[in-house]
Amino acid sequence: MAHIAVIGAGLSGMGAARRLVRADHTVTVFEKSRGVGGRMASRRVGDTVIDHGLPALWLDGGALSERVRSLPSQALVEISLPVGGRGEGVTCDSGAPPVAYRPGLTTLAKMILSDAGISPVLSARIAIMRPASGGIELGDEQGNGRGVFDAVVVSAPAPQAAELLATHPDGQAAATLLGDVSYAPALVVALGVDLPARPPWFGVRGGPDDALSWVGVETAKGREAVDGIVPVVAHLSPRISRDLYDVSEDTVLEVALPEIEEIIGESAREPEWVQVKRWRFARPEGTRDFAALNPPGSRLMVCGDATTADGAEAVYASGIAAANGLLAAFAGS
Numbered sequence: 001m002a003h004i005a006v007i008g009a010g011l012s013g014m015g016a017a018r019r020l021v022r023a024d025h026t027v028t029v030f031e032k033s034r035g036v037g038g039r040m041a042s043r044r045v046g047d048t049v050i051d052h053g054l055p056a057l058w059l060d061g062g063a064l065s066e067r068v069r070s071l072p073s074q075a076l077v078e079i080s081l082p083v084g085g086r087g088e089g090v091t092c093d094s095g096a097p098p099v100a101y102r103p104g105l106t107t108l109a110k111m112i113l114s115d116a117g118i119s120p121v122l123s124a125r126i127a128i129m130r131p132a133s134g135g136i137e138l139g140d141e142q143g144n145g146r147g148v149f150d151a152v153v154v155s156a157p158a159p160q161a162a163e164l165l166a167t168h169p170d171g172q173a174a175a176t177l178l179g180d181v182s183y184a185p186a187l188v189v190a191l192g193v194d195l196p197a198r199p200p201w202f203g204v205r206g207g208p209d210d211a212l213s214w215v216g217v218e219t220a221k222g223r224e225a226v227d228g229i230v231p232v233v234a235h236l237s238p239r240i241s242r243d244l245y246d247v248s249e250d251t252v253l254e255v256a257l258p259e260i261e262e263i264i265g266e267s268a269r270e271p272e273w274v275q276v277k278r279w280r281f282a283r284p285e286g287t288r289d290f291a292a293l294n295p296p297g298s299r300l301m302v303c304g305d306a307t308t309a310d311g312a313e314a315v316y317a318s319g320i321a322a323a324n325g326l327l328a329a330f331a332g333s
């Protein structure tokens with residue numbers, strides 16, 4: 001039985017950790033934030049909850065679908081309202097409806113991990129990986145040793161992964177490959193609005209020239225409007241998010257609210273509450289070949305959305321593939 005560290009508790013880290021635990025290895029998941037889920041993220045606002053990263057899960061029947069659907073929960077919501085683009089009204093997405101979790105996607109992430117008996121070590125940002133007798137030694141940003149592991153899976157977004165991989169001689173090639181994967185940032189504006197009539201859609205996607213790339217209505221996820229106030233989450237486009245990333249919240253709102261008003265109506269002018277969340281690494285602008293990052297026999301594996309552009313299901317599967325790579329390496333040694 002090997003002792004393996006998984007760095008990051010987002011979708012891909014969860015896929016890797018679960019696969020390794022199921023193969024009877026001991027797994028320690030290190031997560032730099034105070035909670036799990038990574039960009040699959042929700043937060044409480046007053047008496048309600050909003051998903052302020054990935055809006056919902058578009059599943060396609062793979063391992064993540066299987067995992068999500070096997071959770072004993074009435075909290076799983078298949079969103080019945082359409083998602084569409086701006087312009088000639090909203091038309092339905094083709095394919096299966098997106099899935100949401102009523103208490104928020106962070107809670108879903110917690111369940112996926114706890115269901116496999118995994119309790120991540122939170123608020124632990126791994127900053128260094130060193131060769132050590134018997135494996136790879138990890139250290140955190142405070143300079144504390146976090147143990148020696150037989151193998152490590154790195155699931156952080158490419159810029160963070162590259163920095164970390166560069167600290168270990170066996171991680172240099174992957175660090176170089178990942179080093180120039182840029183990520184589009186996302187400014188997310190969440191607001192509570194008094195909507196006289198609920199929109200007949202869950203979400204609207206912007207086109208390439210629009211200021212907003214997404215506007216979603218959280219009540220479509222089976223969450224009640226509290227005192228009639230409907231939570232709405234809007235994403236500024238990658239271009240505008242980049243331009244406004246460092247400006248004040250007031251300036252972000254000056255740009256965002258009139259755009260949101262065009263979609264949901266004038267109640268966006270005076271929201272009951274409003275919040276701005278900044279994601280520096282929201283979505284990768286390129287990918288790197290999984291096999292090139294993870295040569296056979298490697299004990300240092302990389303997964304995450306820098307290895308696939310095919311959505312949440314594929315990101316989760318990249319974690320499973322990283323775990324399978326390690327299992328093959330153990331079997332061959």
Ligand SMILES: Cc1cc2nc3c(=O)[nH]c(=O)nc-3n(C[C@H](O)[C@H](O)[C@H](O)COP(=O)(O)OP(=O)(O)OC[C@H]3O[C@@H](n4cnc5c(N)ncnc54)[C@H](O)[C@@H]3O)c2cc1C
Nearest residue numbers: 008010011012031032038039053054125126156304305311
């Ligand atoms: C606003 C927004 C909208 C999105 N919309 C969509 C969409 O519509 N469709 C879609 O397919 N995808 C979308 N995405 C992207 C999707 O959320 C990601 O592709 C997916 O969640 C990535 O999972 P991951 O495991 O690769 O990375 P993450 O979820 O980023 O997980 C990596 C984890 O590693 C942790 N970490 C990083 N460095 C360290 C370290 N040194 N030590 C310890 N922990 C560390 C991070 O805190 C994080 O929790 C969106 C993302 C955002 C932010």
